[in-house]
Amino acid sequence: MTPESTGGTTASKGTIRVLQLYPREMNIYGDWGNALVLQQRLKWHGYTPELLEYNVGDEFPEGVDIILGGGGQDSGQLVIQDDLQSRASLLKGMAEDGTPMLLICGLYQLFGRFFKTRSGPVIPGISVLDVETHGTDERLIGNVKVTTAEFGEVLGYENHSGQTTLGPGVEPLGTVAKGTGNNSSDGQEGARYRNIVASYLHGSLLPKNPAIADFLIRTAVERKYGTFTPGEADDRFAVLAREHAARRPR
Amino acid sequence: MFSLSIPLGKFVRRVSRLRGGGSALPGLVVEKIDPGFMQRTLSTLPHGVAVVSGTNGKTTTTKMVVELLESQGLKVFTNRTGSNFTRGVAAALIGDVDWRGRLDADVAVLELDEAHAVHFVNRVPPRYSLLLNVLRDQLDRFGEIDKTAQLLQHIASKTTGTVVLNREDPRVARIAGTLQGPEVLYFGLDDSLLGTFPSDDELRAGPGSPVPAVPQRPQADVVLRRVGADDADFEYDGVTVTTGMKLRGVYNIFNAAAALALARSICGSGAATADHGTLLKALSEVAPAFGRGESLTVDGLPLDLVLVKNPSGFRLGLKSFPSGGYATMIAINDNYADGRDMSWLWDVDFDSLRAAGVDQVTGSRAYDMALRLQYDEVQIGAVDTDIPAALADFIRKGKGKPKRVFCTYTAMLAIRRELSKITTVEVVS
Numbered sequence A: 001m002t003p004e005s006t007g008g009t010t011a012s013k014g015t016i017r018v019l020q021l022y023p024r025e026m027n028i029y030g031d032w033g034n035a036l037v038l039q040q041r042l043k044w045h046g047y048t049p050e051l052l053e054y055n056v057g058d059e060f061p062e063g064v065d066i067i068l069g070g071g072g073q074d075s076g077q078l079v080i081q082d083d084l085q086s087r088a089s090l091l092k093g094m095a096e097d098g099t100p101m102l103l104i105c106g107l108y109q110l111f112g113r114f115f116k117t118r119s120g121p122v123i124p125g126i127s128v129l130d131v132e133t134h135g136t137d138e139r140l141i142g143n144v145k146v147t148t149a150e151f152g153e154v155l156g157y158e159n160h161s162g163q164t165t166l167g168p169g170v171e172p173l174g175t176v177a178k179g180t181g182n183n184s185s186d187g188q189e190g191a192r193y194r195n196i197v198a199s200y201l202h203g204s205l206l207p208k209n210p211a212i213a214d215f216l217i218r219t220a221v222e223r224k225y226g227t228f229t230p231g232e233a234d235d236r237f238a239v240l241a242r243e244h245a246a247r248r249p250r
Numbered sequence B: 001m002f003s004l005s006i007p008l009g010k011f012v013r014r015v016s017r018l019r020g021g022g023s024a025l026p027g028l029v030v031e032k033i034d035p036g037f038m039q040r041t042l043s044t045l046p047h048g049v050a051v052v053s054g055t056n057g058k059t060t061t062t063k064m065v066v067e068l069l070e071s072q073g074l075k076v077f078t079n080r081t082g083s084n085f086t087r088g089v090a091a092a093l094i095g096d097v098d099w100r101g102r103l104d105a106d107v108a109v110l111e112l113d114e115a116h117a118v119h120f121v122n123r124v125p126p127r128y129s130l131l132l133n134v135l136r137d138q139l140d141r142f143g144e145i146d147k148t149a150q151l152l153q154h155i156a157s158k159t160t161g162t163v164v165l166n167r168e169d170p171r172v173a174r175i176a177g178t179l180q181g182p183e184v185l186y187f188g189l190d191d192s193l194l195g196t197f198p199s200d201d202e203l204r205a206g207p208g209s210p211v212p213a214v215p216q217r218p219q220a221d222v223v224l225r226r227v228g229a230d231d232a233d234f235e236y237d238g239v240t241v242t243t244g245m246k247l248r249g250v251y252n253i254f255n256a257a258a259a260l261a262l263a264r265s266i267c268g269s270g271a272a273t274a275d276h277g278t279l280l281k282a283l284s285e286v287a288p289a290f291g292r293g294e295s296l297t298v299d300g301l302p303l304d305l306v307l308v309k310n311p312s313g314f315r316l317g318l319k320s321f322p323s324g325g326y327a328t329m330i331a332i333n334d335n336y337a338d339g340r341d342m343s344w345l346w347d348v349d350f351d352s353l354r355a356a357g358v359d360q361v362t363g364s365r366a367y368d369m370a371l372r373l374q375y376d377e378v379q380i381g382a383v384d385t386d387i388p389a390a391l392a393d394f395i396r397k398g399k400g401k402p403k404r405v406f407c408t409y410t411a412m413l414a415i416r417r418e419l420s421k422i423t424t425v426e427v428v429s
Helices: A003-007 A032-044 A074-086 A088-097 A106-110 A210-225 A236-247 B005-018 B025-033 B037-042 B058-071 B086-096 B114-123 B145-158 B170-178 B250-271 B276-285 B311-320 B343-347 B366-375 B387-397 B409-419
Strands: A015-021 A048-054 A066-069 A101-104 A114-116 A122-124 A131-148 A152-166 A174-178 A191-193 A196-199 B049-053 B076-078 B107-111 B128-131 B162-166 B183-189 B222-227 B231-236 B239-244 B295-298 B301-307 B327-331 B358-362 B380-384 B403-407
Touching: A015 A032, A015 A210, A032 A048, A032 A066, A032 A210, A032 B343, A032 B366, A066 A106, A066 A210, A074 A088, A074 A106, A074 A122, A101 A106, A101 A210, A106 A131, A106 A152, A152 A236, A196 A210, A236 B366, B037 B086, B049 B058, B049 B114, B049 B145, B049 B250, B058 B076, B058 B107, B058 B250, B058 B276, B076 B086, B114 B145, B128 B145, B128 B250, B145 B170, B162 B170, B162 B250, B183 B250, B222 B250, B231 B250, B239 B276, B250 B276, B250 B311, B301 B311, B301 B409, B311 B343, B311 B403, B327 B366, B327 B387, B327 B409, B343 B366, B358 B366, B358 B387, B366 B380, B380 B387, B387 B403, B387 B409, B403 B409
Parallel strands: A015 A048, A015 A066, A066 A101, A101 A196, A114 A131, B049 B107, B049 B128, B076 B107, B128 B162, B162 B183, B183 B222, B301 B403, B327 B358, B327 B403, B358 B380
Antiparallel strands: A114 A122, A131 A152, A131 A174, A191 A196, B222 B231, B231 B239, B295 B301
């Protein structure tokens, strides 16, 4: 091999380990997109991504830098609930310690205190977030636009019948400009706590909201390596897709 | 009994056709003034009603069942226009009955949308039902796929004779355990083909995640054993037969196994003697239904339209139609009939397009599609949300190359409309 053929690659600034939680049961709304976006953007920023997954019964990997949790059907939540409980203190410790996490829909609900389903049974959560969720007959479905202080306008799609209310221990991610959000009464969407972003928005969320993706990456890198120097990300299509999505009817 | 509803319905049908209008309006009129019309008429059929439902492939499968039964000499009533709502069935009936409301047919084979089928079977219990699959499609309508499975379960529970189930779709196969009355038959796949149809539950774990072991499956009445370039092997009655196939795409050919199972069951119940030779000949001659895997000719070269509306369908489309040597366009709309939720695009792998790239991306969600391709490192020629302009550009730049267009439903309609200006596009009445 000639020296030129390897000359183009710059040395990695370091490895970042991204863990998908329960991708087998909790991945219904394109949650793979969030993992893929972190993987590619880590590369663009000069880091080496390592994508890991954790399913029911697996050994929990060491040295996880970012956690992704996706959406699932009610039946999926029932399958993972015991295993999730067995990992509660570990996940709570990581959250308190500042591990960046993105929690969408089903795992947003289960990272709260409980999900009281409409038919009666209460699925206990792991109380990482001070939120509670109540199942309803109303299904909230459609395009959503959220105004946030931290990430500007956040765009996505919602589809849930559980309605979540925030306790004093968390902040909302933002205010709903189009769509419903956490519940049909207070006009708030998602939750922010330490380095956790929790939201009902899929779409997937990260491709069209690179500001959130880069927040997770920056936080993970700073925690591990002290400083973060971003690389070049081509967000041309993300910008156009955002503009277009903002105009789509509910 | 003579009723005014039929002449009136026929009149509305004639007028709405002159105006080029929708196919369901006459059905709506008749249902309003004569609510028992559909049930009364269909109950006269000697071999009853067969309902075909599921997320994907209803139209082409229904067409196959109809042509298989016709090959056995049966007169079949069907809702050919793909209007798969109850009033669409009533509208089709109005076209086929005589002025006294009599339907000259032996059996009805009806394609029904999952949600509307529930209303239909409450009024007209079918003698047969064929339940194809429950895929992650139209979640913006149904909320969860478990809900879609419940709709299909309801159709099965109302079936009086035979329910034909997809053995390889766990949500469909599981319906068998809930049934007491009807006989259950399965159509299935050879083990070697199972990997081609990953279930929605294994849709997207991380790369390299283990494939779950194949569980014990019940005996299937018809099994698809092999798919070739233009033929396929099916096994039934303990014998493997090879037949040519005009239909392309493994999912269509799997649905041919479903159609064979249903047609054989209807014939076996005394409607006709299922003759192997004529059945297979009919199967080999089935052409795709309107807009489903059609091949048109543009500038003397083929242009394939591949309808995609959910991750499984798109992945199967990419697998069935390799991109080498072809110019490729992807057209994604998010109108109601397409599904408004775009998240499913992230559950499709586009790696197979990396080598040849995508020449053109269009549709109302063109930028979402472009963004998706960008993250799979697929090169894109051009992006334009305007379908007519993008199609013209695609055809101009792709001169001398066969073409392939992956498109959602309303994008497909728009593309057909544009293509009909430059080539002959088959029109279904």
